[in-house]
Amino acid sequence: MTDELRGLLRESAEAHQPDRARMLARVERGTARPGTARRSRDRERTRALSWPRIVLATLATAGTLTASALMVVDVDAVHDPDPPRSPSAVGRAVPPTAAGSRTEDGPLGADGSVDPHSNAYWAQSNVTLKAGEPLTALVVELRIALTEGVKDTGNWRTRPAADFDLSARQEGGFLVYRWTLKPGRTVPAGEHVFAGQYDHATGGRDAKDDTYRIDATAGAAERGAAVWGGFA
Known part of the structure; x- marks a missing residue:
């Protein structure tokens, strides 16, 4: 009681x-x-x-x-809401398009081009990264539209392969190459190239739907920066 x-x-x-x-x-x-x-x-x-x-x-x-x-x-x-995504997160809902290019952001710049050694059966798309300061975090993404016959045949970069985690797979109508800088590694200031290689149907291939994006953290202040563009 x-x-x-x-x-x-x-x-x-x-x-x-x-x-x-x-x-x-x-x-x-x-x-x-x-x-x-x-x-x-x-x-x-x-x-x-x-x-x-x-x-x-x-x-x-x-x-x-x-x-x-x-x-x-x-x-x-x-119950807390889901935390906001980092500005440099690579899982974007809407990929950039060539028409919406932004090729410079603070110390970060970039350019996309189809390698002149490409031919009627095979091609290589180059993303040239321009870093005004050392980079402590970096993600480079190259998206090749899956036009007729497109198939991955390889990739390379001018930086050491051991510094990056690499993935190459088909996602949402694109062949996607993604290089992610490993924790504790840095990319020095300067120009660095990341390239994806692929077969395609016989004849000239139009790269108007291909895109790239780079997310990085630059300098001692760890400033976030992002650039993107196309290959048209």
Whole structure:
């Protein structure tokens, strides 16, 4: 029994004023008819016991509802929205297009071109990175539209291969090459080339839908920069 219920019972007992006349009458009835008096006492006892049970049930229900409400509030309070993506994140919803080129951003610049040694069956697309300061983070992405016959045949870069993680796969209608600088490695200031090689259908291939993008962190201030463009 809780302290609150004990208090309620105590207050009820203190407020009760015994009726002397009724008590005497009850004694007389009990002497005359013991069975009747016993049943009366049983009913009184049942009513006395029922009242605390009702109070306890009510308090328990209220406690359950309160606990449920606190649980709902607690869940809503600890739920945080997804963290914002980094400005240099490579998983972009909409890839850049040649028409929306931005080839310079602070210390970062770039240029896209189809290598002059490409031929009627095979081609190489070059992304030339121009860094005005050392880069401590870098992602270079080259996207080749999957026109007829396009198939990966290799890639290369002027920086050491061991400095980068490389992936080459088809994504959303493009052959995508992605070079990611490994943690702890740097790219010095200067010009650096990243190239993707691929077969294509016989004849001249139009590179108007091909694009590139570079995301980098430059200099001691770790300034983020991004450039993109096309090969038209």
